Amino acid sequence: MTQIGWYGLGSMGLAMASNLQRHLASKKALNLLYSNRTMSRGAPLQSLGGIPETSFEKLVSRCGIIFTMVANDSVLQTLLSSAVNSGHSLADKVFVDCSTVHPDTVTSAVAQLKAPGASFLSAPVFGGNPIAVDGKLVFAIGGPKSATDVVKPLIQDVMGRKVIECGEDAAKASLLKIAGNIITVNMMEAVGESQVFAEKTGLGTGPMEELIGEAFGAVAGGYSKRLTTGAYAPPLDSRPGFGVSLAIKDAKHAMTMAEAAGVKLPGLEVARENMEAARDYAGECLDSSSMYGVLRQKAGLEFWNAKSRQG
Numbered sequence: 001m002t003q004i005g006w007y008g009l010g011s012m013g014l015a016m017a018s019n020l021q022r023h024l025a026s027k028k029a030l031n032l033l034y035s036n037r038t039m040s041r042g043a044p045l046q047s048l049g050g051i052p053e054t055s056f057e058k059l060v061s062r063c064g065i066i067f068t069m070v071a072n073d074s075v076l077q078t079l080l081s082s083a084v085n086s087g088h089s090l091a092d093k094v095f096v097d098c099s100t101v102h103p104d105t106v107t108s109a110v111a112q113l114k115a116p117g118a119s120f121l122s123a124p125v126f127g128g129n130p131i132a133v134d135g136k137l138v139f140a141i142g143g144p145k146s147a148t149d150v151v152k153p154l155i156q157d158v159m160g161r162k163v164i165e166c167g168e169d170a171a172k173a174s175l176l177k178i179a180g181n182i183i184t185v186n187m188m189e190a191v192g193e194s195q196v197f198a199e200k201t202g203l204g205t206g207p208m209e210e211l212i213g214e215a216f217g218a219v220a221g222g223y224s225k226r227l228t229t230g231a232y233a234p235p236l237d238s239r240p241g242f243g244v245s246l247a248i249k250d251a252k253h254a255m256t257m258a259e260a261a262g263v264k265l266p267g268l269e270v271a272r273e274n275m276e277a278a279r280d281y282a283g284e285c286l287d288s289s290s291m292y293g294v295l296r297q298k299a300g301l302e303f304w305n306a307k308s309r310q311g
């Protein structure tokens with residue numbers, strides 16, 4: 001039996017790893033070995049049977065398949081370098097990264113792991129924390145087919161409802177994720193604009209939310225709820241569903257790639273500026289939908305609404 005490992009227990013990682021552990025337990029497979037910078041985040045996973053391992057290098061040495069779900073490119077690069085430089089053999093190990101990172105980061109990771117004989121799959125996800133909790137994420141996956149075939153059964157109907165195969169070039173999966181987030185971020189901006197419009201014209205956010213969910217789908221409806229429930233600016237001691245800095249990172253990746261390809265992304269640029277203005281005004285503890293607070297300010301309203309934190 002292959003020992004499976006997991007690093008990264010943030011908003012998405014904890015939910016995904018919990019579903020994977022439930023699956024492994026149901027198959028009487030080896031329990032998931034997990035690690036995280038803040039180990040206490042793993043308590044719910046440990047209660048499901050997961051086994052803590054404080055060192056990423058040791059986790060890698062003990063596992064055949066290693067999932068990572070971390071904030072950004074530099075965290076992933078640091079982890080992979082620590083594994084490569086650990087002195088442990090990486091031969092035949094499969095690394096599966098589910099974070100949203102630049103395709104160039106994926107290409108470097110593939111090259112870095114090739115020398116010691118390991119494979120790298122890029123497997124980024126679409127959907128937020130509630131969808132991760134339900135095990136209904138959409139995955140893109142790219143990398144060697146032999147590794148994909150081994151890993152896909154750990155994803156399909158375990159953590160995800162759909163796996164989009166992007167071929168042997170792992171960077172293509174990351175490219176699809178970056179392209180998808182152009183829609184995500186633009187949609188958050190559009191929902192935010194419509195809700196400020198509804199409030200200021202006297203239409204009201206309730207009917208607007210009903211329409212958004214009914215006519216534009218559950219994803220857009222969910223974005224509206226992040227505004228009306230105040231989740232765009234959650235309490236300072238909580239973790240946002242999709243942190244504003246993560247979405248700014250995604251937008252910047254898309255814009256760098258667009259520039260290189262001679263493509264203009266004017267809608268995304270506006271949304272990115274509004275997210276950065278939100279972060280300048282209200283700090284890090286904001287959801288990606290917090291451009292809404294800035295749109296409110298531009299309309300003469302407070303950044304905060306009745307359900308958000310108030311400062």
Ligand SMILES: NC(=O)c1ccc[n+]([C@@H]2O[C@H](COP(=O)([O-])OP(=O)(O)OC[C@H]3O[C@@H](n4cnc5c(N)ncnc54)[C@H](OP(=O)(O)O)[C@@H]3O)[C@@H](O)[C@H]2O)c1
Nearest residue numbers: 008009010011012013037038070071099100128241242246
């Ligand atoms: N949230 C979403 O809706 C969503 C949807 C799709 C994709 N994504 C992508 O998925 C990835 C994870 O997102 P998330 O929402 O789960 O993020 P998150 O809640 O901010 O969690 C980030 C994870 O990275 C770890 N981390 C951050 N900085 C680190 C460092 N310097 N060294 C070691 N570990 C570090 C965190 O450890 P600690 O627990 O110790 O802080 C945590 O495990 C991101 O790339 C994001 O863009 C997010």
